[in-house]
Amino acid sequence: MTIWIDIAALDDIPQRGARTVRTAQGCVAVFRTFDDRVFALDDRCPHKGGPLSDGIVHGHAVTCPLHAWVFSLETGMAQGADTGAVATYPARVEAGRVLIDAERLMARRVA
Amino acid sequence: MTQRLVVIGAGMASGRMIEHLLDGAPEGWDITLFNAEPRGNYNRLMLSPVLSGEKTYAEIVTHDDGFYAARGIACRFGETVTRIDRARKVVVSQGGETPYDRLVIATGSAPFIIPVAGRDLPGVVSYRDLEDTNAMIAASRPGAKAVVIGGGLLGLEAAAGMAARGADVTVIHLMGHLMERQLDPAAGYLLQKDLERRGIRVHCKGATKAILGRDRVEAVLLEDGTVYGADLVCMAVGIRPEVRIATDAALDVERGITVDARMRTSDPSIFALGECVEFESQLFGLVAPLYDQARVLADVLNGGDAAFRPVQTATKLKVTGCDLFSAGDFAEAPGREEIVFRDPGRGIYKRLVIENDRLIGAVMYGDTADGNWFFQKIKEGTDVSATRETLIFGPAFAGGVQSDPLAAVAALPPEAEICGCNGVCKGRIVQAIEGGATDIAQLRAQTKASASCGTCTGLVEQVLALTLGDAFQKPAAQPICGCTDLTHEEVRRLIKAQELKSMPAVMQELGWRTSCGCPSCRPALNFYLLADWPLDYRDDAQSRFVNERLHANIQKDGTFSVVPRMWGGVTNARELRAIADAAEKYDVPMVKVTGGQRIDLLGVRKEDLPAIWADLNAAGLVSGHAYSKGLRTVKTCVGSEFCRFGTQDSTGLGIALEQRLWGSWTPHKVKLGVSGCPRNCAEATCKDVGIVCVDSGYEIGVGGAAGMDVKETQRLLKAGTEAEAIEITVAFVQLYREHAKYLDRPYKWIAKVGLDWVRDQIADPATRAGLIERFDLSQRVYQKDPWAERARPDAARRFRPVADLSLEAAE
Structure with missing residues (x-):
């Protein structure tokens, strides 16, 4: 069952930017793209652990600030020549609020 | 409001006309473009390099599908217009009727086919379009026999091209010497020798009697009985204006479609330009007057009052290795004198024709470097009586001792024409280079110099080399990123020229391929926009790399470093105490002295940044911008205040400079150093700007570096006073801000534009004052402590x- 929880107003996240959500397992980055879609991914690059939330957001992708790996926000997959993936979590916008699937977030502790 | 324009013929003249037309009124025209050839506009002058294999067709396309699509031009390529119905203002073609408000006929010319038997045999081609060129390429197998009828410009280019591909080529020419309209017999003889040396047989005074062959061409028979075997015959004896459509429509037609100076035909709604027109009994075959017509017609259509005036043109042959030049009238006549210079050993021939103390014609073969200089004298009608003795030796002699190969170009006055096709003078090119153009591609885009036949490319490069100085190099033009084909320099220019003041404006107007750019272009655009429009543009934090967005330097573990500014490397007990307190309070794992004379607090957590900044702010410390593409530090020595060798107050000057410059954004980081004497303890000579104090003032050097490249500064200027040293430094930084490519340190930028140019800008009082004014204006917006x-x-x-x-997750 999906448990949508309200984590912030959409406007708390800058367009083409990100904020983080702290969880017991580390931070999740919540991105807002140019078209006001939101995406939630682990805030940790699989390469050297860079904080993806501090990267430059372009289209539906983010570039890691440490070594410029690029990840699709939709799939979490590394783009281009690099291989690797970041876990993604369901997130959506409703009435100007950002909702994220808490069950999946909590489930990852088990995984 | 939009008018319907129908253009018949997508050639070079109409292509240029459409460019001008839409530049003048981007929204004013609904254009339908017919072309009998199944393609858009390409550079027809460049067919010869395609034939010889030096270029491909793709390289000579001037307007691709994207060009037409972007301008909403309806392209009807491969569709012939069969009739013009003037009464109903429609043109008729296979696709039906197309109505027009204005009609432009640009049908060009058709090759003249001599009426001999066998002219229709397969294997007989003319030399007019890509199909002809491809036919010649296909026939030019090594060993194949080709005959070119016609020893004029076009025929010889066809012959040389096929010979370059290995064909056995014979040129048959009716007259006594080659290119008789452009060359006198002596030059024609030298040209023939050069062509024969490369294996081309030349038969002058040869009249074609018949082309022989059963199913396809086999040989050419001349009146004198000579027979030349031929697998292919290229007829290049001349062209005639293509006027059939105009004749059928009962427009006034002489040899060409007659037009007035506004390019209007006898029907006020119908215009014509290019090789199909006749103006004041003249026909036009060279590209320069056609481009003039294009400019005039575009202006007239947009409601202007331009008028066409034919000007003199010069001729060059685009055959690699045959240097010939001809301009003006070089026929012998009573009252004319000539000056001839020959160097048989080197195959050089030059002849000047003078009438009434004025140069009226010039023919040169073998060494044409001075051609443009003479052409200029012909056009200006300069009185040459005073220099008559040495005139033939050209500008090198006129200018005194010059052995430099660039000397001839250097001696040209600003109004000397460099690009004949597009009528671009030297001054215009120099102006473009001084405006930031650093390579041929940019000059072509900005001035159109060398953008047509390309024979002046070498000259344009020489102007570039002269203007840029020793630092001239041929950099390959790299687009900024995959979002665009434009280079950094082009984008910088367009941002200024089109007054683009926001990122969406840049991406829209310059045709970005992505919706919101990428991590390569966005930081660059953000800088260009804030540097050019400090009052209009709003800095976009999301287009900055994390360090500039958060005003701290990200470390490998995702923590940050904090470096407060220490003006000129000077601090005091109170500041040190505040730094020590902060280090303890926020558990800073490492406190380190930097290379730029300040203190780095490393390993600060992101969420602690605002608090540590607040604490440091309270002690009067502000951001040191140790993370920015902007002013970093000003390193100083103790100077005359304490040092027994110090000549000036280097510490005080360093502090003053840092206080003036801090907070400014630049294309890359900028580091300064001020040393109090030539012992240079502040290591000023490897900084972006390094000042070395001497007894008599301040030696200001620029373009040093000590990173991946190590560079010593080059001397920019010397200042007599501290105030002047500051002014020069500020002006230099602003010049760099306005012109450099993003992520070019000053040394790289100076290598592109040339130190002399930089010095000229800064040394000029008005330019310097303007730079300083613009810098200070920008500082009013950007000189703010980002920490506060x-x-x-x-x-x-x-x-x-x-x-x-x-907490929830833990439950």
């Missing part, structure tokens, strides 16, 4: 997680 702005509670929030689920 972000230490406020509402801004500080953003450094923390937006939500904390750790």
Whole structure:
């Protein structure tokens, strides 16, 4: 069952930017793209652990600030020549609020 | 409001006309473009290099599908217009009727086919379009026999091209010497020798009687009985204006479609330009007057009052290795004198024709470097009586001792024409280079110099080399990123020229391929926009790399470093105490002295940044911008205040400079050093700007570096006073801000534009004052402590997680 929880107003996240959500397992980055879609991914690059939330957001992708790996926000997959993936979590916008699937977030502790 | 324009013929003249037309009124025209050839506009002058294999067709396309699509031009390529119905203002073609408000006929010319038997045999081609060129390429197998009828410009280019591909080529020419309209017999003889040396047989005074062959061409028979075997015959004896459509429509037609100076035909709604027109009994075959017509017609259509005036043109042959030049009238006549210079050993021939103390014609073979200089004298009608003795030796002699190969170009006056096709003078090119153009591609884009036949490319490069100085190089033009084909320099120019003041404006107007750019172009665009429009543009934090967005330097573990500014490397007990307190309070794992004379607090957590900044702010410390593409530090020695060798107050000057420059954004980081004497303890000679104090003043050097490249500064200027040293430094930084490519350190930028140019700008009082004024204006917006702005509670929030689920998750 999906448990949508309200984590912030959409406007708390800058367009083409990100904020983080702290969880017991580390931070999740919540991105807002140019078209006001939101995406939630682990805030940790699989390469050297860079904080993806501090990267430059372009289209539906983010570039890691440490070594410029690029990840699709939709799939979490590394783009281009690099291989690797970041876990993604369901997130959506409703009435100007950002909702994220808490069950999946909590489930990852088990995984 | 939009008018319907139908253009018949997509050639070079109409292509240029459409460019001008839409530049003048981008929204004013609904254009339908017919072309009998199944393609758009390409550079027809460049067919010869395609034939010889030096270029491909793709390289000579001037307007690709994207060009037409972007301008909403309806392209009807491969569709012939069969009739013009003037009464109903429609043109008729296979696709039906197309109505027009204005009609432009640009049908060009058709090759003249001599009426001999066998002219229709397969294997007989003319030399007019890509199909002809491809036919000749296909036939030019090594060993194949080709005959070119016609020893004029076009025929010889066809012959040389096929010979270059290995064919056995014979040129048959009716007259006594080759290119008789452009060359006198002596030059024609030298040209024939050069062509024969490369294996081309030349038969002058040869009249074609018949082309022989059963199913396809086999040989050419001349009146004198000579027979030349031929697998292919290229007829290049001349062209005639293509006027059939105009004749059928009962427009006034002589040899060409007659037009007035506004390019209007006898029907006020119908215009014509290019090789199909006749103006004041003249026909036009060279590209320069056609481009003039294009400019005039575009202006007239847009409601202007331009008028066409034919000007003199010069001729060059585009056959690699045959240097010939001809201009003006070089026929012998009573009252004319000539000056001839020959160097048989080197195959050089030059002849000048003078009438009434004025140069009226010039023919040169073998060495044509001075051609443009003479052509200029012909056009200006300069009185040459005073220099008559040495005139033939050209500008090198006129200018005194010059052995430099660039000397001839250097001696040209600003109004000397460099690109004949597009009528671009030297001054215009120099102006473009001084405006930031650093390579041929940019000059072509900005001035159109060398953008047509390309024979002046070498000259344009020489102007570039002269203007840029020793630093001239041929950099390959790299687009900024995959979002665009434009280079950094082109984008910088367009941002200024089109007054683009926001990122969406840049991406829209310059045709970005992505919706919102990428991590390569966005930081660059953000800088260009804030540097060019400090009052209009709003800095976009999301287009900055994390360090500049958060005003701290990200470390490998995702923590940050904090470096407060220490003006000129000077601090005091109170500041040191505040730094020590902060280091303890925020558990800073490492405190380190930097290479730029300040203190780095390493390993600060992101969410602690606003608080540590607030504490440091309270002690009067501000951001040191140790993370920015902007002013970093000004390193100093103790100077005359304490040092027994110091000549000036280097510390005081360093502090003054840092206070003036801090907070400014630049294309890359900028580091300064001020040393109090030539012993140079502040290592000023490897900084972006390094000042070395001497007894008599301040030696200012620029373009040093000590990173991946190590560079010593080059001397820019010397200042007599401290105030002047500051002014020169500020002006230099602003010049760099306005012109450099993003991520070019000053030394790289100077290598592109040339130190002499930089010095000329800074040394000129008016230019310097303007630079300083623009810098100070920008500083009014950008010289703010970013820490203070972000230490406020509402801004500080953003450094923390937006939500904390750790408690729920733990349950």
